[in-house]
Amino acid sequence: MEKPRIAIHKFTSCDGCQLAFLHLGEDLLDLAEKVDIVHFVEMGPINPLAKVDVAYIEGSISTPEEKERIQHIRTNSRYVITIGACATAGGIQALRNLGNTQEWMKAIYATPDTISTLNTSTAISDHIKVDFEIYGCPVNTQQILASLLSVLNKVNPTASKDKVCLECKRLGYTCVMVTKGEPCMGPVTHTGCGALCPSVGRACYACYGPAENTNTASFTQWLSSLGLSDAEIARRFLFIQNNAPAFKEAGLKLRTKKKP
Amino acid sequence: MTDSFKDLSIPIIARVEGEGALHLQIRDNAIQSLALSIYEPPRLFEKFLEGRSANEVVDAVARICGICPVAYQMSATHAVEHIFEMSITPWIHDMRRLFYCGEWMESHGLHIHLLAAPDFLKYPSVIAMAKDHPEVVKRGMHLHRLGLDLMSLLGKRSVHPVGACVGGFYAAPKPSAVKTVLTEFKRSLPLAEELVQWSASLPLAKSTQTFTSVSLRHPHEYPMNAGRIVSDQGLDIDISEFDQHLKESQVPYSTALQCHLHGKPYLVGPLARLNLNFDRLPSAVHTVLDRCKITFPTQNMFHSIVARSVEIYYAMLEAIRIMENYVEPTAPCVPLTPRAGIGFGCTEAPRGLLWHRYAFNAAGLVTSSRIVPPTSQNQARIEEDLRQSLMHYGLDHSDADLRLHSEMVIRNYDPCISCSTHFLTLKVKRW
Ligand code: SF4
Ligand code: SF4
Ligand code: SF4
Numbered sequence: 074m075e076k077p078r079i080a081i082h083k084f085t086s087c088d089g090c091q092l093a094f095l096h097l098g099e100d101l102l103d104l105a106e107k108v109d110i111v112h113f114v115e116m117g118p119i120n121p122l123a124k125v126d127v128a129y130i131e132g133s134i135s136t137p138e139e140k141e142r143i144q145h146i147r148t149n150s151r152y153v154i155t156i157g158a159c160a161t162a163g164g165i166q167a168l169r170n171l172g173n174t175q176e177w178m179k180a181i182y183a184t185p186d187t188i189s190t191l192n193t194s195t196a197i198s199d200h201i202k203v204d205f206e207i208y209g210c211p212v213n214t215q216q217i218l219a220s221l222l223s224v225l226n227k228v229n230p231t232a233s234k235d236k237v238c239l240e241c242k243r244l245g246y247t248c249v250m251v252t253k254g255e256p257c258m259g260p261v262t263h264t265g266c267g268a269l270c271p272s273v274g275r276a277c278y279a280c281y282g283p284a285e286n287t288n289t290a291s292f293t294q295w296l297s298s299l300g301l302s303d304a305e306i307a308r309r310f311l312f313i314q315n316n317a318p319a320f321k322e323a324g325l326k327l328r329t330k331k332k333p
Numbered sequence: 334m335t336d337s338f339k340d341l342s343i344p345i346i347a348r349v350e351g352e353g354a355l356h357l358q359i360r361d362n363a364i365q366s367l368a369l370s371i372y373e374p375p376r377l378f379e380k381f382l383e384g385r386s387a388n389e390v391v392d393a394v395a396r397i398c399g400i401c402p403v404a405y406q407m408s409a410t411h412a413v414e415h416i417f418e419m420s421i422t423p424w425i426h427d428m429r430r431l432f433y434c435g436e437w438m439e440s441h442g443l444h445i446h447l448l449a450a451p452d453f454l455k456y457p458s459v460i461a462m463a464k465d466h467p468e469v470v471k472r473g474m475h476l477h478r479l480g481l482d483l484m485s486l487l488g489k490r491s492v493h494p495v496g497a498c499v500g501g502f503y504a505a506p507k508p509s510a511v512k513t514v515l516t517e518f519k520r521s522l523p524l525a526e527e528l529v530q531w532s533a534s535l536p537l538a539k540s541t542q543t544f545t546s547v548s549l550r551h552p553h554e555y556p557m558n559a560g561r562i563v564s565d566q567g568l569d570i571d572i573s574e575f576d577q578h579l580k581e582s583q584v585p586y587s588t589a590l591q592c593h594l595h596g597k598p599y600l601v602g603p604l605a606r607l608n609l610n611f612d613r614l615p616s617a618v619h620t621v622l623d624r625c626k627i628t629f630p631t632q633n634m635f636h637s638i639v640a641r642s643v644e645i646y647y648a649m650l651e652a653i654r655i656m657e658n659y660v661e662p663t664a665p666c667v668p669l670t671p672r673a674g675i676g677f678g679c680t681e682a683p684r685g686l687l688w689h690r691y692a693f694n695a696a697g698l699v700t701s702s703r704i705v706p707p708t709s710q711n712q713a714r715i716e717e718d719l720r721q722s723l724m725h726y727g728l729d730h731s732d733a734d735l736r737l738h739s740e741m742v743i744r745n746y747d748p749c750i751s752c753s754t755h756f757l758t759l760k761v762k763r764w
Contacts, residue, residue, distance in 0.1 A: 085374045085376060086399075087396050087397060087398050087399040088398065088399040088400060089396070089398075089399020089400075089402070089492040089493060090399070090492075091399075092399050092400065092491075092492050093492075095443060095447065096477075096481060096491065096492075098474040098475075098477060098478050099471060099474050099475075101459075101460075101474075102460065102463050102470070105460045110460070115447070116447060116458055116459065116460070117447075117451065117457055117458025117459065117460070117461075118457070118458060135374045135376075136374045139374070164376075164396075165376075165381070165393060165396050166376040166377065166378075166381075168377075168381035169377055169380075169381065172380065172381065174377070177377045177380040177381075178375065178377070180379075180380055181375070181377060181379055181380065182375070182590075188375060190374055190375055194376075210396065210493065211399060211490075211492040211493055213490070266490075269489040269490060269495050270489075270495050270503075272489060272504075273489060273495060273496055273502075273503040273504040274503055274504050275495065275498070275503040275504075278389075278392055280392075280493070308384075308385065308386075308389065312389065312392075312393075313392070313393075313396070
C-alpha cells in the first residue's frame with residue numbers, strides 16, 4: 074500500500090505552529106516512516122504543487138501571492154487542515170485590519186510601494202474550503218497527531234468544544250479570577266492548551282481563540298465589574314485572536330461604545 | 334559579451350527557516366549582481382504594539398518568531414524594566430539565563446541537525462541522514478528535546494511560553510521539577526561534549542574571509558541578557574547607542590532593510606559571540622575545544638556549526654550550574670509601576686543581537702517601538718560572503734553546484750526569515 078502523502082505549507086506566520094512537527098524529535102522519524110512528507114520547506118522536501126492526501130496550512134493570507142497559492146493547494150489536496158491562529162483567524166497580524174495598513178507600511182518602510190502586501194490579514198477559510206481547523210497560538214503536537222491519525226483512519230477529526238475553564242478546573246488549578254480578581258479569558262476561550270496560564274497563576278489571554286457559544290456580552294460585564302475599562306477589555310478581545318469573529322465583534326463593540 | 338551571461342535563481346532555499354530566494358547574475362566570469370530576496374511578508378508588529386501595555390508586549394513579540402520567542406520576550410522585558418526603573422533580583426537574573434539556555438539548545442539543535450548537518454554530509458534531509466547516521470540524529474534530537482524541557486520548566490511550553498513577565502516570572506518552578514530536569518541534563522552532558530567533537534570533525538570547507546563580529550560583552554558572563562555591544566574592530570557602546578552606530582537602510586536594488594556598522598556589513602550570532610567572548614567560557618569548554626582542531630576566534634564562517642555546538646555544550650554546563658544552586662525565591666518577580674519614558678533592550682537571541690526600543694506614556698502604554706532582529710543585521714554580511722565564496726569556489730561550476738554551494742553559505746547564518754518585522758520581497762534590478 075502506498076504511504077499517505079502529506080504537505081506542510083507556510084503562509085504569513087511566525088513558524089511556531091509547524092514546530093509542532095519539527096519538535097517531535099525522534100517521533101518525526103517514525104512519522105516519516107508512516108507517511109510520505111512531500112513538501113515541508115523547513116525540513117527539506119520541496120514540492121509545493123504536489124498532490125497530497127493531507128495539507129497542513131500554517132499562516133494567514135496577507136499578500137496577493139498567498140491568495141493565489143492557497144487556491145493551488147486546495148486543488149491538489151484531498152484534505153486541508155489549518156493550524157494555528159494565523160491560519161484559522163488571520164493571526165495577531167490581523168490587527169492591521171483594524172488599523173490603516175498603508176499608513177503602517179509607510180511608518181515602517183521608506184518605500185512601501187515596492188512591497189506587495191494586502192490591506193488585510195485573513196483566515197485561510199476566507200479563501201478556500203477548509204476541512205478541519207486546529208486552534209491555538211501555537212497549536213501543539215498532540216492536536217496535530219490526533220488530527221493526522223483520524224484522517225489516516227478515514228474518520229473526520231474532532232476537537233473538544235470545552236472552554237479553558239473546564240480544563241483548568243479538571244486539573245485542579247486555583248482560579249486566578251476568583252482568588253486574585255485577574256481578568257482571565259478562560260471562560261470564553263477554546264480548550265486545548267492544558268490551562269497553561271492558570272497553572273502559573275496568571276490570567277489566560279485567549280491564545281486559543283473563542284470557544285463555541287460564548288456569551289461575550291455577559292463576560293464583558295464581568296470584566297467591567299473587576300474594574301477593567303472598556304479599552305482594556307477591548308484589548309483583551311482584540312489580541313492574538315483579534316480577527317476571530319466572536320472576539321472581533323465583542324472588541325469592536327467596546328471600541329465604538331460612547332463614553333457615558 | 335553576453336555569451337557567458339547566466340542568471341541563476343534559487344526559488345526556495347530549502348531548509349532555511351522561512352523562505353527566501355537568491356538572484357545571481359554572472360557575466361564574463363564575474364558577479365554582476367547578487368541579491369538575497371526574502372518572501373516573508375511584513376507583519377507590522379511595530380505598529381500594532383502601539384497602545385499596548387507592557388505585559389501585552391511580552392506576549393505579543395514572542396509571536397514574531399516561533400523558534401526564538403524567549404529572545405523576543407527577554408529583549409522586550411529588559412527594555413520595559415529600563416523605562417519603569419525596575420531592578421531584578423539575582424534569582425530572576427539566573428532564571429532568565431536558564432530560560433535562554435533552553436532556547437539556545439532548542440534553536441541550535443534544530444539548526445545543526447535538521448538544517449546544517451544534512452548539508453555537510455550530503456543528504457537531502459534529516460530523514461535521509463538518519464538512515465545512515467542514526468546515532469548522530471538521535472543525539473541531536475535528544476539534546477534538542479532537553480532544550481525544550483528547559484523552556485517548558487520556566488515557560489510551560491516551548492513555543493510562545495507563558496511563564497515570563499515584566500519583572501521576572503509569573504511563578505517559580507518547584508525544586509522537584511528542577512531536579513528532574515537537572516538529573517537528565519547531568520546524565521546527557523557527555524552527549525553535548527561528543528556533539529562538539531563531532532561537529533569539529535565534519536568536512537568543513539577551509540575558507541577564511543575578513544569580517545567584523547559584533548555581540549554583547551559582559552564583565553564576567555558569556556553574554557545572554559546583558560552587556561555592552563562590542564566588535565572585534567574596537568566598537569564598545571551602550572545598548573542605547575545602537576542607533577548611532579548600527580544603521581538600518583535600504584540598499585538600492587532592494588526593499589529589504591539591511592544593517593551596517595559604520596557603513597560596513599557585520600556578523601552577529603554564535604560565531605560572533607564566540608569570537609568575542611571565548612575567554613568568558615568555562616575551562617571545561619576550553620578543554621573540549623583543545624582536543625578539536627579548531628581555534629577561536631576564527632574567520633571561517635563554516636565554523637558556525639561548531640560555534641553552535643559549543644554553545645549547546647556551554648548552555649548545558651550553565652544550566653546545570655544554575656539548577657544545582659536552585660532555591661525557591663520569596664517572589665518570582667518584582668512589582669511593576671508604569672512610568673513614561675524611552676528604554677532599550679538588547680539580548681543575544683540564538684541567531685544574534687536582538688535590539689528593541691520602546692517609548693511608553695504615563696498610562697503605561699506603548700507610544701512607539703522599534704525592533705531590529707538578528708537576521709536583518711546579518712543580511713548584508715550574507716551577500717558579502719556569497720560574493721566572496723562564490724568567486725573563490727569558482728563561477729564556472731555548474732548551476733546545480735553553485736546553487737548547492739550558495740545554500741551552504743547562507744545556512745551558516747541560520748537566517749530566521751520569520752524575523753519578519755523587517756523582511757520583505759527583494760526586487761532584483763535586471764539589465
Ligand atoms: S498561530 Fe501563533 S504560533 Fe502559529 S504560526 Fe501564527 S503566530 Fe506562530
Ligand atoms: S483561572 Fe481562568 S480558566 Fe481557570 S477557572 Fe478561573 S477563570 Fe477559568
Ligand atoms: S492564553 Fe489561555 S489558551 Fe493560551 S496558553 Fe494561556 S491559558 Fe491556554
